[in-house]
Amino acid sequence: MKKIAYLLMVLVIIFSLTACDNIVERGLKKQMMQNRADMLKDGNMHVVLVGTGGPFPNTERVSVSTAVIAGGEFILVDTGPGTARNALLQRLPMGNLSAVFLTHFHSDHIADLGEANMYSWVQGNRKKRLEVFGPPGVEQVVKGYALAYAQDSVYRTAHHGEDVAPAEGATLIAKIVTLEAPGKAKLFFDRNGLRAWAFEVDHFPAEPAVGYRFEYKGNVVVITGDTKKTNTLASQADKADLFICDALDAKTIHLAAKVASEVNQPSLSKIFTDITDYHLTPVQAAEIAQNAGVKKLVFYHVVPPLTNFILKRRYLKGVGDVYDGDVEVGEDGMTFTFAPKR
Numbered sequence: 119m120k121k122i123a124y125l126l127m128v129l130v131i132i133f134s135l136t137a138c139d140n141i142v143e144r145g146l147k148k149q150m151m152q153n154r155a156d157m158l159k160d161g162n163m164h165v166v167l168v169g170t171g172g173p174f175p176n177t178e179r180v181s182v183s184t185a186v187i188a189g190g191e192f193i194l195v196d197t198g199p200g201t202a203r204n205a206l207l208q209r210l211p212m213g214n215l216s217a218v219f220l221t222h223f224h225s226d227h228i229a230d231l232g233e234a235n236m237y238s239w240v241q242g243n244r245k246k247r248l249e250v251f252g253p254p255g256v257e258q259v260v261k262g263y264a265l266a267y268a269q270d271s272v273y274r275t276a277h278h279g280e281d282v283a284p285a286e287g288a289t290l291i292a293k294i295v296t297l298e299a300p301g302k303a304k305l306f307f308d309r310n311g312l313r314a315w316a317f318e319v320d321h322f323p324a325e326p327a328v329g330y331r332f333e334y335k336g337n338v339v340v341i342t343g344d345t346k347k348t349n350t351l352a353s354q355a356d357k358a359d360l361f362i363c364d365a366l367d368a369k370t371i372h373l374a375a376k377v378a379s380e381v382n383q384p385s386l387s388k389i390f391t392d393i394t395d396y397h398l399t400p401v402q403a404a405e406i407a408q409n410a411g412v413k414k415l416v417f418y419h420v421v422p423p424l425t426n427f428i429l430k431r432r433y434l435k436g437v438g439d440v441y442d443g444d445v446e447v448g449e450d451g452m453t454f455t456f457a458p459k460r
């Protein structure tokens with residue numbers, strides 16, 4: 119009797135382990151099949167907010183990166199820290215990454231450039247270098263990342279072989295975008311119906327700094343990068359279907375500066391005070407959106423982190439008084455899809 123009970127127990131354990139393998143296998147398969155590559159070819163324009171935070175650490179948002187996907191092209195605008203992690207979790211088709219556009223070279227916009235390059239290279243078995251567009255200075259950033267990842271790429275090609283990790287596609291190539299005249303946007307990208315213009319913004323002393331305007335089949339998406347209010351922002355955002363705009367709640371940050379000073383953190387207090395002079399506030403962004411006739415305004419580069427509803431209410435205070443279109447506070451993973459207008 120004892121022997122039978124023992125045998126039954128062993129059989130139950132074996133059965134459980136096999137079943138467990140099946141469950142894990144099903145889970146793995148589901149994960150690997152969930153790539154959102156259909157966005158590349160469905161004829162629509164898609165915008166995914168990969169990261170929407172500023173440089174201050176928080177559990178809600180990573181730093182900024184925005185995916186624009188249309189006509190088979192997949193652009194990442196900025197690659198702040200956390201970009202690669204989020205893009206992979208959001209199941210974006212990293213192997214199809216066409217290019218990166220950088221707005222400027224603060225670390226919260228470039229720190230994941232190496233990882234974005236590495237994942238897109240290996241996942242896409244890419245044979246061509248990743249193009250990185252940006253204002254003058256982009257060549258230094260690209261050179262630095264190429265050097266930092268030079269050893270990593272040699273290991274990967276040696277380990278996985280040329281078919282998976284072709285040596286010639288391992289690194290990046292800088293594409294300098296030079297603006298011809300102040301206030302005038304420059305068309306620098308025109309592939310498969312997706313066009314992109316760069317325009318000057320004011321993020322002094324980070325200069326040059328640019329924003330980007332995208333157009334695909336009649337839809338317009340504008341991404342500001344970091345900027346204070348300028349005379350030309352409204353014309354660059356003219357009639358945009360989606361205006362993704364830098365916005366910092368200056369009132370709360372001034373309060374943070376006062377508190378930092380009171381708790382004897384003078385450097386932090388100085389930084390808080392300084393950063394209020396080169397970002398838009400949510401109300402300024404809303405004024406621009408109203409003047410430009412923007413259909414939908416989305417805040418990103420959200421500062422401070424909106425960790426409770428009180429901070430969120432403060433952040434949005436006054437926005438509804440000056441702008442009568444749709445408004446959203448961007449969240450990581452938020453996706454906007456635009457059907458062709460023509």
Ligand SMILES: [Zn+2]
Binds near residue numbers: 222321324
């Ligand atoms: Zn910046």
Ligand SMILES: [Zn+2]
Binds near residue numbers: 227419
């Ligand atoms: Zn920034």
